[in-house]
Amino acid sequence: MAKKRGFGQILRLPSKRYRARYTGPDTQLHNAPSTFETREDAEAWLTDERRLIAAGTWAPPAHRTKTIEHRTFGDYATDWLTARPIKPRTRSHYAMLLDKLILPGFESSPLKTITPDQVRAWHTRLGDSTPTLRAHAYSLLRAILTDAVHDGIIPANPAHIRGAGNAKRVHKIKPASLAELGVLVGAMPDAKYQLMTLLAAWCGLRFGELTELRRSDIDAKNGVIHVRRGVVRTDGEVIVGTPKSAAGHRDVNIPPHLLPAVRDYLKANVNGRDGLLFPAADGVSHLAPSSLYRVFYPARKKAGRPDLRWHDLRHTGAVLAAATGASLAELMGRLGHSTPGAALRYQHAAQGRDAEIARRLSQLVEVN
Template identity: 50%
Template sequence: MAAPLTFDAYSVQWLRERALKPRTREGYEHLIRCYLRPLLGPMILGSITPRVVRTWWAKLPADKPTVRARSYALLKAVMNTALADELIDSNPCRIRGGANTPRAREIRPATLEELEVIVESMPDRLRALVLLCAWCALRSGEVLALRRKDVDVATGTVQVVRALSWVGGEPIVGTPKSAAGTRVVSIPPHILPAVAHHLDTMTTPAADALLFPGRDGVSHLQPSTMHRHWRMAREAAGRPDLRVHDLRHTGATMAARAGATLAELQERLGHSSVNAALRYQHAARGRDQEIAAALSAMARTPGH
């Protein structure tokens, strides 16, 4: 008979058998190493009872609610697999709401004026990056993986097929966050000249040339370099709270205000479900008076 598995041994096996994106795998390894293994690692799977889980949960840092939620969710997932493997009789993770993450901070989209200041304050070679993140609602990792051949100025589209992430200080190019993330996004006509200018002056002629490389023109742009310039640009716009990722929220909000439906937002943003796009629909609520006025204008127009 095989010796009973410890949580440590089983978690290693669990990770090895999963097809995870490098960044996700790195995150899981960190949670297991820092928050699950110290108490649960040496324990036999079958000895991890609901009481043990509650004790472990109580010892997690109360000032890190997101870490607690993610650690609990990971433990529950591992133990669910152990249950399916018939290594335990039931899942001991029974803390109500244990995996619920804290409510995300309220994101205030950049105004058009703030966005203009940010673009002007960035180095020439990074201005189109801000424009694509904002007006096309692309993730920064998607933009940083773009090549010349991914952008078609003639049709006014950008093809999103790759995403860049940094794992252990090394650049990893993979697929977008989900299958829905692979998409073609229409570029708003008013920023096409800036995108074309970037291609003409900042990008080498090769089809595989990165749109936003590092200083050597070949390697991937270092996050520290991008964020150094970003911090100065957002300060110039009076928005020290604005993150690069918030440009995506800004673009999604503007698309909602332009009248995009939930399905259209889902497709443009590369979300796997309509629910993920719901958060941007609140932006359309502020247009209710405009809609009411437009309805009255229709009523006053002959033929309506």
């Protein structure tokens, strides 16, 4: 018996599967192209059909079924990427993965013909010389095929290689010690780069967050940085937008020992509420990574850390915060991470922390 609902009908068949149908804009009754194992799947199909009608892109399901029978992965992936609500830099990264790693293997393949064996063979051909890119490519392929399942184009996702979406970190991050950080800052050529280095390390800010900071984002009286925007460069274009994730929209307290340097710098170098803290040489444009690297590379060499990347300073900031006893939730808030897994990647046991714990344990005995 069909259950009464706001849009469409779901009928449980003698086979215990479910049939979904609805009356379309053409006043005709339309059945789903196949039955469903669960009521939830049938409801999801009706929801998708209703969205197509609302968007004005609806066509009878039977016509669409004929069209999608031979739809290639390349066509579907292109439409998938165009419709995806993602950040410009992520879109550029996905486009690169598709063009260089995924489409060469699947572009002309009809979606319905892609098998688990073909996916495994493709994954093997990628090799293991670039494990992170390989993992990203597999995750993207799987995500696209998952949506193809949801769209009713394929019955099941053929991409199910266990662990293929994860990659071991090739670059083992070694945070800078306080001594190394001191030499690094001192080797930077001027106040702009020195303060930028200090905020990257002690406040854990990303490069794109630092280079979009403006005078109005700094509460010098209370020692707080309001992180509200970030800048990225993709396909030769400079784009200012919201932080990487919702959690990136945050307030970061400046360690008190840095406040005098911050206040002095603001007075001497930043004009107006909208003035950039760390602009390019012209004073108004965003600082390019290449400009930073020209001074950072010689400085890290003087610090005895030619392996140190700029982003590793953010990692250093996480370790310094962890050494104070900050909880995982507190680290997530300070770094702007939305998941514990992201923050955990930055956690290390700070040198000397275990000795401090042992000392405090002894203090418990002394008190009693």
